[in-house]
Amino acid sequence: MKPKDTPPPSMPTADDLIDTARVVALPMRTKFRGITVREALLFKGPAGWGEFAPFPEYNDAEARMWLAAGIEAAFLGAPDPLRDTVAVNATVPAVPADEVAAIIARYPGATTVKVKVAEPGQTLADDVDRVAAARELVSTVRVDANGAWTVDEAIEAIAAIGDVEYVEQPCRTVEELAQVRKSVKALIAADESIRRSTDPMRVAKAGAADIAVLKVAPLGGMRSLIKLAGRLPMDVVVSSALDTAVGMSAGVAAAAALPNLHRACGLGTGAMFTRDVAVPFRVHEGAVELRSVAPSDDVPLASPDRTAWWHDRLRRCHAELMR
Numbered sequence: 480m481k482p483k484d485t486p487p488p489s490m491p492t493a494d495d496l497i498d499t500a501r502v503v504a505l506p507m508r509t510k511f512r513g514i515t516v517r518e519a520l521l522f523k524g525p526a527g528w529g530e531f532a533p534f535p536e537y538n539d540a541e542a543r544m545w546l547a548a549g550i551e552a553a554f555l556g557a558p559d560p561l562r563d564t565v566a567v568n569a570t571v572p573a574v575p576a577d578e579v580a581a582i583i584a585r586y587p588g589a590t591t592v593k594v595k596v597a598e599p600g601q602t603l604a605d606d607v608d609r610v611a612a613a614r615e616l617v618s619t620v621r622v623d624a625n626g627a628w629t630v631d632e633a634i635e636a637i638a639a640i641g642d643v644e645y646v647e648q649p650c651r652t653v654e655e656l657a658q659v660r661k662s663v664k665a666l667i668a669a670d671e672s673i674r675r676s677t678d679p680m681r682v683a684k685a686g687a688a689d690i691a692v693l694k695v696a697p698l699g700g701m702r703s704l705i706k707l708a709g710r711l712p713m714d715v716v717v718s719s720a721l722d723t724a725v726g727m728s729a730g731v732a733a734a735a736a737l738p739n740l741h742r743a744c745g746l747g748t749g750a751m752f753t754r755d756v757a758v759p760f761r762v763h764e765g766a767v768e769l770r771s772v773a774p775s776d777d778v779p780l781a782s783p784d785r786t787a788w789w790h791d792r793l794r795r796c797h798a799e800l801m802r
């Protein structure tokens with residue numbers, strides 16, 4: 480028998496990963512969730528490239544899932560696809576209403592738009608105006624509050640915003656989502672309540688959502704996303720975690736392998752970077768095309784300090800995975 484701490488044969492060591500690692504820093508067109516430069520560590524394995532890019536505030540226990548997802552992509556590769564394109568939504572950050580049209584124009588053919596609402600420092604009137612601007616241009620609008628409202632604020636805001644496809648994560652907790660869901664006609668989607676939970680089935684058990692927004696990296700990979708989607712008794716939307724083209728290829732592959740996919744996915748966010756690590760996943764006729772990605776040689780690299788920070792983080796998360 481192998482000693483308990485011996486990695487399984489498919490599990491690379493942290494040194495294996497760092498040997499091929501590139502830490503990239505991609506400038507964003509518009510600030511999104513407080514980020515103006517998106518950093519990511521990319522590494523190469525026998526099956527292709529993987530991405531490790533947990534948001535800076537995530538602790539190692541949570542961030543280790545993102546490493547598992549990168550390792551799956553680089554060492555195991557994508558599951559068999561059922562389709563070769565995936566319909567996507569345009570993603571509109573919390574910008575003034577008069578900037579909405581220019582943002583939507585970066586997603587040619589998209590008929591669904593996701594609008595960020597409840598941005599700290601802004602008012603409900605800002606949200607109403609931004610959503611109205613989007614509604615003038617596309618048939619389907621969904622909004623995402625990232626858990627920022629109380630139950631009462633959510634009920635008021637949903638009434639003010641009007642008809643939407645769904646409201647993503649109106650409040651922070653599963654209990655609050657369930658209360659809002661009972662009080663409004665609008666459909667409720669869960670994102671953080673799944674992405675940041677130790678029990679991603681809890682939203683279903685609590686009757687807290689109609690739709691699940693699933694992201695490959697925080698769920699630990701394409702296969703665990705697909706497995707979870709199969710267990711959740713609700714529609715699924717696959718969304719990016721502000722991934723570079725490398726991470727995006729795993730998101731598109733997961734969406735392409737889902738037996739049931741009825742709604743546009745949040746996989747067009749490559750349009751938010753001024754440049755990506757490779758040819759970006761461009762939206763064409765409202766969809767992106769499945770493909771594998773290798774970073775180009777001239778990717779914008781992070782500073783030596785930031786590179787060292789990411790290498791350290793990878794080592795710690797790798798140790799967490801091996802525990």
Ligand SMILES: O=C(O)CCC(=O)C1=CC=C[C@@H](O)[C@@H]1C(=O)O
Binds near residue numbers: 568593625719721746
């Ligand atoms: O779903 C989309 O349209 C794009 C991705 C997206 O909105 C997000 C990506 C990563 C972090 C998030 O704050 C945000 C989200 O909350 O869904």
Ligand SMILES: [Mg+2]
Binds near residue numbers: 623625647648692
């Ligand atoms: Mg969200």
